[in-house]
Amino acid sequence: MSQFSDYAWMILDGTWVTVKITVVASVVAVIVALLTGVARTSKFFWIRLGPTLFVELFRGTSCYVQLFWAFFALPFIGISLTPFVASVLVLGANVGSYGSEVVRGAIAGVPRGQTEASVALNFTKLQRFRHVVFPQALVAMLPPAGNLFIDLLKLTPLTSLITMSDLTYNAMAVRQQTGSTFIALATILVGYFLMSSAIAWAIGRIERRASRGLETGPRAA
Amino acid sequence: MSDRQLAVEFRGVSKLYGALAVLKELSLSVPQGEKIALIGPSGSGKTTVLRILMTLETIQAGTVWVKGEPLWHMPKGDGLAPATETHLHAMRRHIGMVFQHFNLFPHMTVQENVARPPQIVLGVTSGEAEQRAQDLLRLVGLAQKGASYPAQLSGGQKQRVAIARALAMQPAIMLFDEPTSALDPELVEEVLAVLRDIALEGKTTMLLVTHEMSFAREISDRILFLDGGAIVEEGPPDQIFSDPKEERTRLFLKKIIAAGHRID
């Protein structure tokens, strides 16, 4: 019986690690996506350059390789990250780079008439973005963002390569120690399904709030 | 010196898109409080004149003056330097615009569309802005629609909200770019009625681009007929419509009548 509670603890512990990585990396991803996505709508080449290179780098190489670099190669240039920090930075930068395109596309998709109306009302550039462009772009960003958060969750098992004991890793350990393949795999299946459902539910709520007035066709008015 | 009384002046303004000259050394002047109607065939540059005034398009030659100050330039030494964003921001407070396709903010209620801009831009308190918005919505006959979103309104209602939104900023100069041409015919009159009120009130300088010739005739002090990026003829409405001097004006009006529109 004490054996069983040990295993249950391992599963819970792994779940908690997975949740922590997902939440913190999602925050990093949002920051990366917003900063690079907005910067890439600039008309100035020099403002676009850095963010574009960053995004292309993270989209052009695999998350697996990026984790190895962050954890095993960076110490050679004097940057030592804990496994947790390396995990959230890499997953955040990786998913954020895909999110960057979502942000850029959503901002570019706000009709030009909206910006022109806010120029005519004498909004400053910042006011145009904050009060007119961003609230409308957000509505277009949320559904793809929800998918990206779920993608991020599904990437978390990779972090076991740099010694994180996440849900998948711990469930596999339980499987080895008990020999019960079915229970371990069922646990993982249910665990990730519940977590991704929670993400979908949360995004759905935010979406309903953000899209007031826009339900009957976001581009209608 | 006479600049003082002019709300708007174009001096030899040229606008180019690549090699295409859309305005050709165009000059015009509008005294404060005057109601001007710009008419002319499609592509003649009417919208461009308004968009330049609203700082939505740059100019390639000439100068534009608003209330005696250069719009696209700033005094520098003896001459003029290109305007900075700060200068444009300062100049825009004189001008408001109503667009053909309304461009209401779809994520804001009708009330917010009218009340929020003065709060954001002019720093008006929310109590005052809400009160003014209600007054303006009453003026355009939409006092009951404050809580609706633009998507829930008819075209005519949308345009009336857009007019209220522009008025809320209290601009001295109002630009209207074909405010009724995106509307179903039965909705045109409700918008014209609001425009008529603004024109009658008198203080506001109005530049109206329209294909509603009888309305232009009714409310404007002067008609400008544009063709090919230049003013071909200008004058009091009665003279332009009953006794046009230029062949091109005559031809244009003939086509309008042939298309079944009234000009009286």
Ligand SMILES: Nc1ncnc2c1ncn2[C@@H]1O[C@H](COP(=O)(O)OP(=O)(O)OP(=O)(O)O)[C@@H](O)[C@H]1O
């Ligand atoms: N962004 C642009 N790029 C290139 N050409 C343009 C652009 N905007 C306008 N034009 C051209 O400039 C000319 C004048 O356009 P403008 O919109 O001012 O005409 P208009 O008199 O308002 O016509 P309409 O009655 O059809 O609205 C047209 O030939 C048009 O094709």
Ligand SMILES: [Mg+2]
């Ligand atoms: Mg036009």
